[in-house]
Amino acid sequence: MIKFGTGGWRAVIGDEFTRENIQKLSKALAVKMKNEDVDHKGICIGYDRRFLSKEAVMWACEVFAAENITCWFVNRSSPTPLIMYYVMAHELPYGMMVTASHNPAIYNGIKVFTRGGRDANEEQTKEIEQYIAEVEQSVAEGGKIEIMPYERAVAEKLVIEFNPLNEYIDNIIQAVNMDVIREKGLRIALDPMYGVSQTSLKTILSIARCEVETIHERHDTLFGGKLPAPNAQTLRSLQNYVLDRGCDIGIATDGDADRIGVIDDKGRFLHPNDILVLLYYYLVKYKGWRGPCVRNVATTHMLDKVAESFGEQCYEVPVGFKYISSKMQETNAVIGGESSGGLTVRGHIHGKDGIYAAALLIEMIAVTGKKLSQIAEDIEKEYGAIFMEERDYKFTEERKKEIHKTLMEDKLLPQMDFTIEKVSYLDGCKVYFNNSGWIIARFSGTEPLLRIFCEMPDKKDAARLCEIFEEFLSL
Numbered sequence: 001m002i003k004f005g006t007g008g009w010r011a012v013i014g015d016e017f018t019r020e021n022i023q024k025l026s027k028a029l030a031v032k033m034k035n036e037d038v039d040h041k042g043i044c045i046g047y048d049r050r051f052l053s054k055e056a057v058m059w060a061c062e063v064f065a066a067e068n069i070t071c072w073f074v075n076r077s078s079p080t081p082l083i084m085y086y087v088m089a090h091e092l093p094y095g096m097m098v099t100a101s102h103n104p105a106i107y108n109g110i111k112v113f114t115r116g117g118r119d120a121n122e123e124q125t126k127e128i129e130q131y132i133a134e135v136e137q138s139v140a141e142g143g144k145i146e147i148m149p150y151e152r153a154v155a156e157k158l159v160i161e162f163n164p165l166n167e168y169i170d171n172i173i174q175a176v177n178m179d180v181i182r183e184k185g186l187r188i189a190l191d192p193m194y195g196v197s198q199t200s201l202k203t204i205l206s207i208a209r210c211e212v213e214t215i216h217e218r219h220d221t222l223f224g225g226k227l228p229a230p231n232a233q234t235l236r237s238l239q240n241y242v243l244d245r246g247c248d249i250g251i252a253t254d255g256d257a258d259r260i261g262v263i264d265d266k267g268r269f270l271h272p273n274d275i276l277v278l279l280y281y282y283l284v285k286y287k288g289w290r291g292p293c294v295r296n297v298a299t300t301h302m303l304d305k306v307a308e309s310f311g312e313q314c315y316e317v318p319v320g321f322k323y324i325s326s327k328m329q330e331t332n333a334v335i336g337g338e339s340s341g342g343l344t345v346r347g348h349i350h351g352k353d354g355i356y357a358a359a360l361l362i363e364m365i366a367v368t369g370k371k372l373s374q375i376a377e378d379i380e381k382e383y384g385a386i387f388m389e390e391r392d393y394k395f396t397e398e399r400k401k402e403i404h405k406t407l408m409e410d411k412l413l414p415q416m417d418f419t420i421e422k423v424s425y426l427d428g429c430k431v432y433f434n435n436s437g438w439i440i441a442r443f444s445g446t447e448p449l450l451r452i453f454c455e456m457p458d459k460k461d462a463a464r465l466c467e468i469f470e471e472f473l474s475l
């Protein structure tokens with residue numbers, strides 16, 4: 001069964017990620033496009049470096065072509081944000097990206113984008129699921145999904161192979177102050193995590209005359225045996241590299257380059273929360289931008305503090321970038337992002353973009369003339385420190401029901417030593433304390449995990465509160 005989660009459809013290759021399911025999903029989207037009378041505009045499709053990604057696009061193209069829908073096929077493995085950019089810039093009704101983002105190598109998947117290059121929202125993915133159910137029904141009754149063989153589709157110009165990389169890169173270059181970067185001669189270490197960011201990032205940084213050194217760049221569909229997700233554990237080699245080579249910054253991106261991970265000049269892993277705070281602070285303080293910021297329920301409240309100090313507001317939304325981007329549009333926010341590592345900025349695409357975020361961070365180092373570690377220290381001095389503890393738990397289906405009942409239906413909470421200001425059920429169960437700390441327990445929308453995040457002014461309290469929840473929910 002094809003089900004869309006927080007970040008598109010994800011499935012194990014050979015289990016549910018199969019030619020048959022890709023054809024069903026494509027047929028469903030084709031019918032949806034026809035019913036909405038947008039089929040004549042065509043669809044842009046891209047893919048990452050995972051096993052079967054390119055083949056999956058070709059299988060999808062065969063179905064769209066049989067429905068007389070033109071496929072703009074980006075025929076090089078590409079960053080997800082490039083596809084989102086193309087859908088936005090060329091006012092296409094839909095886009096598709098074959099990727100399982102940062103998930104393990106045995107997974108693949110498909111992200112669907114809608115007008116404006118946005119992640120399909122829940123209403124839209126539910127509709128696609130309904131269309132898929134109808135396709136499945138017709139197949140079960142002996143119906144067939146028509147296809148046009150790939151070569152013929154190309155010959156009939158129903159599949160147009162192209163590569164809009166320059167357009168995407170140029171858009172970033174004109175948004176970033178390349179001249180200031182050019183003067184600084186920065187040394188940058190890149191870790192694309194065997195994924196798709198290296199061509200775009202290397203090109204942008206070389207134009208800005210940075211010295212770029214790359215690790216983990218070969219094509220390895222097993223991602224070196226690690227998760228292509230930038231975090232403190234997976235970026236150890238980048239950390240050593242930055243220190244050994246005396247780099248100004250280490251930049252990593254996840255498998256499809258929409259998320260970013262950063263190592264500072266002292267070899268420290270900067271949490272995505274810190275990156276968001278740094279960039280918001282930089283855009284408002286140094287570039288003079290005005291406006292609020294947007295974060296999800298599981299992202300640092302330091303952003304609220306920074307916003308308040310500038311007389312601005314910070315808006316909170318459920319987890320999922322679609323919520324971030326629509327709130328950003330509604331409030332004309334400067335920046336929006338998530339603790340999972342994705343962000344975008346006003347005027348750029350409506351999805352997260354690790355490549356753009358990297359370029360902006362490098363601009364920040366050049367414009368401020370300060371080391372990355374120093375800017376982070378300045379912020380800590382001004383606003384104080386705050387600590388986040390993150391924990392993930394596996395569960396059985398039975399336990400999931402019980403946990404859901406306790407937290408979301410019976411609305412029970414454990415005994416905690418801090419005064420509770422309010423409790424929210426916007427996404428999972430989030431308790432806000434009146435010392436500006438908080439704790440949230442929510443089921444992931446992308447993995448079979450329960451996530452508990454806690455942020456407190458004292459590191460020990462954050463860990464202790466997680467333990468109290470663990471005990472309470474018998475995790």
Ligand SMILES: O=P(O)(O)OC[C@H]1O[C@H](O)[C@H](O)[C@@H](O)[C@@H]1O
Nearest residue numbers: 006007320321338340444445446
């Ligand atoms: O915590 P989860 O529901 O697994 O979501 C974690 C992240 O997954 C994907 O990358 C989504 O695009 C993000 O918007 C989300 O923050």
